[in-house]
Amino acid sequence: MNSKQIDRRTAILAAVSAGAGAVVVVVLFILQSDPQPLWLWGTFAVAFVILEFWSVEVNDRLFISSSIMVAFCGMVVFDRESAVLAVTLMAAVAVLHPEDLRLRRWRQPAYNFGQLVLSTAVGALVLYPFLPVDSLLISDLPVLVGGAALASLVYNWLNFRLVALYVKVAYPDRSLRPWSRMLANHLVHAVLGAYGALIGAAYLLVGPVALPMVVGTFLIGHSGFAVYSRMRQAHEDTVSGFVKAVEALDPYTKGHTERVAQFCGMAGERLGLDPDQLEVLRWAALIHDVGKLAAPPDLIGKEGLLGAEESARLERRVRVVEELLGRVEFLASAVAAISTSEDVEIPRPIIDRILGAADDFDLMTSTRSYRSARSQSAAFEQLRADESRHGADVVSSLIEAIATGEVVYGSPDEETFAEVERLVQERSRRA
Amino acid sequence: MCKKGPVVRSRMVSVVLVVVPLLVGGATGIVWWPGVVFPALVVSYVAAYVVTTPTAPDRRVSLSMGVAGAIALMSGGSLSLVLGPAAIALPLGRLIVHVRHGPRVARDMFPAEPIGVLVFALGFAAGLLLVPSISPHHPAVLTVFGLAALLGFVATVFARSLLSEQRRVVARRLIALRTLEDWSSYAIVYSSVALFAVTAEPMGGWAVPLAGLPYVFSYVSLHRLQGTRRTYDQTIRALGAIPEAAGQVANGHSARTAELAVATGAEIGLGASELGRLEYAALLHDIGRIALANPTVGRDYSFSDVAGWSAAIIGEAKYLEKVAAIVARQHAPYRNEGEVRDPNVSRSSQLVRIAARYDSDVAEGTVPVEAMEVLHQGAAYDYDPDLVTALRRVLERRGTFAA
Numbered sequence: 001m002n003s004k005q006i007d008r009r010t011a012i013l014a015a016v017s018a019g020a021g022a023v024v025v026v027v028l029f030i031l032q033s034d035p036q037p038l039w040l041w042g043t044f045a046v047a048f049v050i051l052e053f054w055s056v057e058v059n060d061r062l063f064i065s066s067s068i069m070v071a072f073c074g075m076v077v078f079d080r081e082s083a084v085l086a087v088t089l090m091a092a093v094a095v096l097h098p099e100d101l102r103l104r105r106w107r108q109p110a111y112n113f114g115q116l117v118l119s120t121a122v123g124a125l126v127l128y129p130f131l132p133v134d135s136l137l138i139s140d141l142p143v144l145v146g147g148a149a150l151a152s153l154v155y156n157w158l159n160f161r162l163v164a165l166y167v168k169v170a171y172p173d174r175s176l177r178p179w180s181r182m183l184a185n186h187l188v189h190a191v192l193g194a195y196g197a198l199i200g201a202a203y204l205l206v207g208p209v210a211l212p213m214v215v216g217t218f219l220i221g222h223s224g225f226a227v228y229s230r231m232r233q234a235h236e237d238t239v240s241g242f243v244k245a246v247e248a249l250d251p252y253t254k255g256h257t258e259r260v261a262q263f264c265g266m267a268g269e270r271l272g273l274d275p276d277q278l279e280v281l282r283w284a285a286l287i288h289d290v291g292k293l294a295a296p297p298d299l300i301g302k303e304g305l306l307g308a309e310e311s312a313r314l315e316r317r318v319r320v321v322e323e324l325l326g327r328v329e330f331l332a333s334a335v336a337a338i339s340t341s342e343d344v345e346i347p348r349p350i351i352d353r354i355l356g357a358a359d360d361f362d363l364m365t366s367t368r369s370y371r372s373a374r375s376q377s378a379a380f381e382q383l384r385a386d387e388s389r390h391g392a393d394v395v396s397s398l399i400e401a402i403a404t405g406e407v408v409y410g411s412p413d414e415e416t417f418a419e420v421e422r423l424v425q426e427r428s429r430r431a
Numbered sequence: 432m433c434k435k436g437p438v439v440r441s442r443m444v445s446v447v448l449v450v451v452p453l454l455v456g457g458a459t460g461i462v463w464w465p466g467v468v469f470p471a472l473v474v475s476y477v478a479a480y481v482v483t484t485p486t487a488p489d490r491r492v493s494l495s496m497g498v499a500g501a502i503a504l505m506s507g508g509s510l511s512l513v514l515g516p517a518a519i520a521l522p523l524g525r526l527i528v529h530v531r532h533g534p535r536v537a538r539d540m541f542p543a544e545p546i547g548v549l550v551f552a553l554g555f556a557a558g559l560l561l562v563p564s565i566s567p568h569h570p571a572v573l574t575v576f577g578l579a580a581l582l583g584f585v586a587t588v589f590a591r592s593l594l595s596e597q598r599r600v601v602a603r604r605l606i607a608l609r610t611l612e613d614w615s616s617y618a619i620v621y622s623s624v625a626l627f628a629v630t631a632e633p634m635g636g637w638a639v640p641l642a643g644l645p646y647v648f649s650y651v652s653l654h655r656l657q658g659t660r661r662t663y664d665q666t667i668r669a670l671g672a673i674p675e676a677a678g679q680v681a682n683g684h685s686a687r688t689a690e691l692a693v694a695t696g697a698e699i700g701l702g703a704s705e706l707g708r709l710e711y712a713a714l715l716h717d718i719g720r721i722a723l724a725n726p727t728v729g730r731d732y733s734f735s736d737v738a739g740w741s742a743a744i745i746g747e748a749k750y751l752e753k754v755a756a757i758v759a760r761q762h763a764p765y766r767n768e769g770e771v772r773d774p775n776v777s778r779s780s781q782l783v784r785i786a787a788r789y790d791s792d793v794a795e796g797t798v799p800v801e802a803m804e805v806l807h808q809g810a811a812y813d814y815d816p817d818l819v820t821a822l823r824r825v826l827e828r829r830g831t832f833a834a
Contacts, residue, residue, distance in 0.1 A: 056652075138634060138635055138637065141634075195640070195644050198637065198640060198641050198644075201634070201637070202630055202634060202641055205630075205633045205634055206629060206630050206633050206634065207568070209568055209570060209573065209629060210626060213622045213623070213625050213626040213629070213642075214626060214641075214645055216618070216622050217618075217619050217626070217645035218645050218648060218649070220615050220618055220619050220622075220652075220653075221619070221645065221648040221650075221651070221652040221653075222652070223615075223652075224615065224649060224652030224653045224655070224656045225652040225655070225656075227656055228655045228659050230750075231656065231659040231660060231663055233750075234663065234748065234749075234750030234751075235659065235662070235663050235666060237747075237748040237749055237750055238666060238667070238748040238750065238751060239666065240747070241744065241745070241746075241747025241748040241751075242670055242744065242747070244747050245718075245744040293673045293721045294674075294676040294677035294721070317676065317677060320676040321673055324669040324672050324673065324676060325666075327665060327669060328662055328665040328666050328669050331662075331666065331669075
């Protein structure tokens with residue numbers, strides 16, 4: 001599908017979504033009364049908008065927004081005659097992100113309008129029958145809180161289905177791996193929805209005096225998660241920065257780590273590794289050459305192959321750095337993967353085998369100080385020949401992943417490789 | 432005898448601090464609160480003292496202030512109910528912490544935390560005299576509660592900085608700054624117990640999830656944040672030690688330099704975030720030496736080159752840009768000819784330089800007094816004399832020159 005077709009399809013999808021959202025709002029305006037008092041609705045709407053755009057990473061790549069908590073709190077606080085309209089209108093005002101305004105995007109906000117209004121309205125309608133008809137009593141709480149958890153699940157499921165639909169149309173090549181943790185996400189949203197209803201009940205039974213303490217504690221938690229997310233990014237940036245430093249030591253290895261990490265990710269996904277394993281694999285790929293930082297100066301970038309004594313010296317230094325990195329809690333499993341024994345009797349873990357195959361492939365298809373790059377097909381042949389070392393499943397997944405991509409690695413063909421190799425050796429003889 | 436004196440005195444003070452509250456608390460329990468309430472509160476306090484909230488790896492913050500807060504709000508500020516059980520329970524908790532985590536942790540928490548509880552309880556009781564109600568639903572009562580909690584926290588900070596074991600090694604100001612970083616742990620505990628106290632009567636058992644969930648949410652967030660901070664620190668330390676693994680500098684040089692630079696930085700009054708940057712800068716100040724493995728560098732390089740390479744490597748991480756700026760100027764003299772001081776050289780850069788020089792000299796076998804003398808001799812040009820004096824004060828306090 002070319003970009004014009006994608007553009008047309010996303011435009012149609014955005015228009016349909018916005019239209020459907022508008023219809024829902026109009027119908028609710030007809031069926032329900034205006035939420036009163038207006039200042040209270042405004043307060044809820046502001047809280048909803050802030051939380052909608054302030055999603056936080058509560059765990060490794062599991063992002064949540066607590067806006068549903070505010071919505072369901074509002075459902076309980078406003079009376080039944082206006083509750084569904086009140087929360088749907090909150091969703092309707094939360095579609096325009098400042099980033100969309102800056103980039104002058106209209107499709108995404110238009111689609112978001114429909115997606116958010118539809119999922120919020122459906123969630124609110126699921127909760128509606130569980131709302132107390134008269135004044136709220138403590139005995140109503142089990143039904144109310146259970147209903148809110150159910151409604152939140154429905155809201156979250158529908159929301160993600162609609163987002164996935166847009167992503168599938170707008171980015172047909174993009175993997176939907178970030179949503180591989182849907183179960184955890186659903187659970188968190190069910191708890192948030194139920195808790196929102198409980199806060200609404202506290203508002204009615206105790207009064208607004210309870211709200212500052214709820215909001216204050218949640219704000220600290222939210223800020224904590226936001227800083228946590230930034231720290232994670234900083235962590236990755238720091239290690240990547242050092243990897244760049246490693247590569248700067250040897251011009252022949254420029255981009256090696258990045259490519260190996262990419263090959264590992266492609267092969268790992270094809271092999272169906274879970275997100276935790278993919279994360280360890282990515283870190284293992286990023287740090288697998290950091291040991292070189294402690295390499296003896298005379299060995300880095302040395303022309304020709306290393307002798308046995310030189311290899312042993314290099315190996316000792318590399319092991320010391322691996323030991324240092326192994327003390328870092330979250331890198332321990334990645335270091336274990338790159339430090340696996342070469343003993344053929346011990347079965348190698350899959351992460352180590354993927355990393356080994358990806359590393360070998362990149363070494364073969366890159367020019368080194370002692371030889372020129374092999375062609376991609378020759379590297380594939382060699383990997384197949386080494387199947388006993390890396391495992392047939394790993395080798396075939398890696399080859400399939402690379403072969404289906406658009407980039408061809410290494411020398412254009414074996415003739416070119418042979419010619420370059422001949423010239424390199426001739427120059428070496430002359431030297 | 433001279434060395435044992437303070438230790439014996441310190442142990443006697445610890446014994447008194449444990450025994451006296453036990454006696455006072457026991458008497459309070461027997462005279463005023465016969466029945467199950469008092470023992471139940473004692474058990475709650477003990478459990479809360481042993482359980483901790485998330486904080487930095489070298490500290491423990493117990494939940495005892497949470498129990499005190501809940502009792503204070505629900506009893507209308509009763510001092511005997513808040514402090515009586517605490518007087519028995521907290522020394523008992525201290526003994527448990529002593530057995531489980533060792534004497535250093537136990538002394539670090541006690542008596543700083545009980546002092547915080549005491550000041551909170553007194554502050555809350557005094558504040559209630561000024562408001563028209565003692566009902567926890569009254570906004571004025573909650574305001575007094577918030578102010579008393581703040582007062583209790585400040586008292587804990589002061590008590591820790593004045594009484595902590597670490598004061599022999601680290602400046603009191605640094606201990607206070609590090610304890611202040613725990614404000615969010617205190618805030619979530621006080622806030623959650625206030626929510627519980629306010630909603631317990633009208634909502635019955637539902638008050639537990641209502642107050643508990645935001646606490647759990649914040650607890651998890653702070654726990655994850657501290658975990659990430661810890662592993663980030665570990666990563667920086669591991670990377671900073673690579674030149675040591677390569678045999679380019681003495682083993683442990685980066686960690687010792689960082690520790691000394693931070694202690695001196697705290698001595699001269701640097702803020703918490705600047706101290707954090709200084710620590711990372713000192714840990715990574717030699718990382719540029721790995722560029723020596725690059726065959727193009729050869730033997731013709733200067734310390735400024737190492738500083739430049741280090742800064743370039745560190746600067747690859749956006750988060751560490753300010754750290755890179757400190758490292759970039761680590762080998763610049765604090766003043767040039769005709770200047771009072773070079774405005775482009777920060778005090779943090781100078782601290783890294785001074786601490787690194789001192790540690791290198793000592794690691795090479797120079798005795799500490801002579802290593803200090805080298806710095807004093809360079810104080811007219813290379814090293815900021817104020818910082819050299821501050822380093823001297825830190826080392827004197829540690830007794831480095833005594834031996």
